[in-house]
Amino acid sequence: MQKKNSKLQISVALACCLVSTGCAVDPKTGQMSFKETFASDDPCANNARNIGIVAGGVLGALIGNQVDKKAGTLIGAGAGALIGGLIGADMDRKKCELSKLAKKYDLELTFTDIPAPSAATQSGAGKAEPALGLSVSIKDQDLSGHFVSGSDELQPKALKYFTEIAAEYSYPQQLKKLPPNATAEMRSVVESLREKRLLIVGHTDDTGSSQLNADLSERRARSVAKVFQAAGIQDARIFFQGAGETQPIADNRSEDGRARNRRVEIVDLTDEGAFRQYLAARSVRTDFYRIALGSEVADATAAQQANKASKANSGNIPKQTAKQIAKPAQAQRAKANANAGKAATESSSAPAAVPAITRQAQPSAQTAAALDFGGSPAGSIVPKLDLGAIGTSRSSAGVIGTAQASDTPMSQSCRFDKPRIANGVKSLRDGKEIATSEYMPGLYNTSWVDKVNGHLVALTNVAVLRDGGAPARQPKLLIYKNYASANAKPDYTIEPQVNTYKGDKALLYRVFASGPVRCMDIVIPNDSPRSAEGSWLYYDNQGNALISAFNPKIAK
Structure with a gap:
């Protein structure tokens, strides 16, 4: 066990040294600080970058070791640290800039790193991805909300902040912002935006009709997705979904929990492969679901059947x-x-x-x-x-x-x-749901x-x-x-x-x-x-x- 731990410590130390600014120093002790390096409270810290370097380096070394115990281990560690560091650096940049926008517009943002599946994602020897991307949830918190009540029309203020948020994901806009003396890492981070996949998800609490919640949240997610398209992001890389009440992040039994569940989520994935992995691995906190009384089940079902009967009478059902x-x-x-x-x-x-x-x-x-x-x-x-x-x-x-x-x-x-309904993930390019076999x-x-x-x-x-x-x-x-x-x-x-x-x-x-x-x-x-x-x-x-x-x- 000691031997394994020493190897891991060496790998961590090596990964930190790969980028000289990666490791933070505690000003009081003058020593490298674990918290400041990997878990700083500062939204503009390099947490994700440093974690990416370590995770990528360790995973890359393990994969490379299977090819060649000496050269493969070193090459794999270097390649993995580089890839992990770039992914993390992009996540850090977004957290920093979006935190500034949150202050500017008095928004409540929740950042969630999206880890790769337990087995390392591999694409050739020596390549490993320590993370798939970043999820940002924007709570619908003030009285006016993101949207005009009952519609998918963005409020004037919401249009402003979603436009500025979209700019942080836009390759054309970020390329223009690069200073002449930009480092190679900064340029690589901006270039990575060209491969991103963005999923905009609309969420609601569990009150009201589940089907209506899913449909309204889908229309609202599509409205935000169009703002991202207007920012210069290709529609083929933008997807949207109306998740309705099915993916709560807080307990629906309390008003505060229901308020937190009413949100727009921006899921930023590194590439097409990460996008597919994310969709496959999504989990749901059903412990946040509320019990529906028998009468609620009956009423919900009766409403759904009445809706179907109406469609049948109009000839919409083949x-x-x-x-x-x-x-x-x-x-x-x-x-x-x-x-x-x-x-x-x-x-x-x-x-x-x-x-x-x-x-x-x-x-x-x-x-x-x-x-x-x-x-x-x-x-x-x-x-x-x-x-x-x-x-x-x-x-x-x-x-x-x-x-x-x-x-x-x-x-x-x-x-x-009760039935809890979510609409599927759709492409902004053609509005079609993503197929799976x-x-x-x-x-x-x-x-x-x-x-x-x-x-x-x-x-x-x-x-x-x-x-x-x-x-x-x-x-x-x-x-x-x-x-x-x-x-x-x-x-x-x-x-x-x-x-x-x-x-x-x-x-x-x-x-x-x-x-x-x-x-x-x-x-x-x-x-x-x-x-x-x-x-x-x-x-x-x-x-x-x-x-x-x-x-x-x-x-x-």
């Missing part, structure tokens, strides 16, 4: 194309439904086939109430939804129901959560079926992105009352909203509906994503909230 979902594998499932306090009553074999999908009228309240899934009172059971430890995901850590705070949606069932195993447009107390419940078009476990699209929910024939038509069809929460053991695919089913908690194991044993279905019957075991499988 006709469904028929799809056959083949017979799933035979499985003996006539076992006691112990957790629900009732024996399973479904057939011991899966249905022969789910018939072609056709759009049906929404069922009446009488039809919905008539469906009995053989469940027990919801309050009598506390399901254990074991997702395992959470890394980069859309949820918090632990086993749901035991490891979470008692007042978070993840500590409760889907009855106490990376999906979780078994979750690319798959169909899941289970027979519950004689009623067939099917989910089609289930698609979840591999990185972050975000839903790629809305599925379709079909329910066949007293299912007996493969030629039957569904009695109920809907496109429900979905939240996903990803752990290292399983993915929680949380479905929100209305009618015969209120919501579903589907737990899909990461290592065998073809069967979701231990899932749960919630429904209302004669005014009572009920729960039933639900064990869907992928239809073959």
Whole structure:
């Protein structure tokens, strides 16, 4: 251990010496100060630059050592320190200049360094990136706010400060500002702006309609993105997103927390590769989500369905194309439904086939109430939804129901959560959402079926992105009352909203509906994503909230 530590100390010392102004000296002691060098409170200090030199040098040395133990280690350390130092220097410059603008306009800024993934990003021997970039959140703090109330029009003051902020990211403007005696490092930092990718994200608190929040925050993010384009930044390097309420940085249970969540975020990534890595690794603080009462879930779902019905009546929804979902594998499932306090009553074999999908009228309240899934009172059971430890995901850590705070949606069932909607990342050049082809195993447009107390419940078009476990699209929910024939038509069809929460053991695919089913908690194991044993279905019957075991499988 001592040998390893001494090597690390030598690497750190070497990296500090690579740039003579990198290491700061404590004026009281005359010695190199760790705090002043790496953690100074001064926004114009060289913290990120010095950290980049060290991280880049160490990682570069490790990578180079794999190629050549002597020359490769030295070359890798030098190249890594140089790259890390330049990335850090650009971050320091922005923090310094933006802090000055914050004082000028009385803004509240939050800086967050974006680290590279745990494994070093490599592009050839000896090259390592210690950081992906910098995130700057600008709180919507004064009474007038960034925007005119209810619109995406920037307030006159906001237009001024966003214009000046955009100038700090603009290659043409920063090139003009370079003094004749600019150092090679200063020139390199400005040149690096040509490869940057900028993502402008609009955020809201969790009050009001989640869909409206997502849409308004997207329009506002696009308005700010256009300011950056006007500053001379190519539209092909600018992206925007309406994240709505889905990415809080503070607890929505307090007014102060909600105020902090209302913000515009500028994410500055070093290049295209860093941009893709960042999108793949984004995580969400779901412990900042508030519990939604059952009535709130019902109201939110009803509003969404009314909106869909309105679109359907206006002819905006295309006709469904028929799809056959083949017979799933035979499985003996006539076992006691112990957790629900009732024996399973479904057939011991899966249905022969789910018939072609056709759009049906929404069922009446009488039809919905008539469906009995053989469940027990919801309050009598506390399901254990074991997702395992959470890394980069859309949820918090632990086993749901035991490891979470008692007042978070993840500590409760889907009855106490609500759909939380975010729009996708779009390019300013064409307004199109960034496409991805990376999906979780078994979750690319798959169909899941289970027979519950004689009623067939099917989910089609289930698609979840591999990185972050975000839903790629809305599925379709079909329910066949007293299912007996493969030629039957569904009695109920809907496109429900979905939240996903990803752990290292399983993915929680949380479905929100209305009618015969209120919501579903589907737990899909990461290592065998073809069967979701231990899932749960919630429904209302004669005014009572009920729960039933639900064990869907992928239809073959």
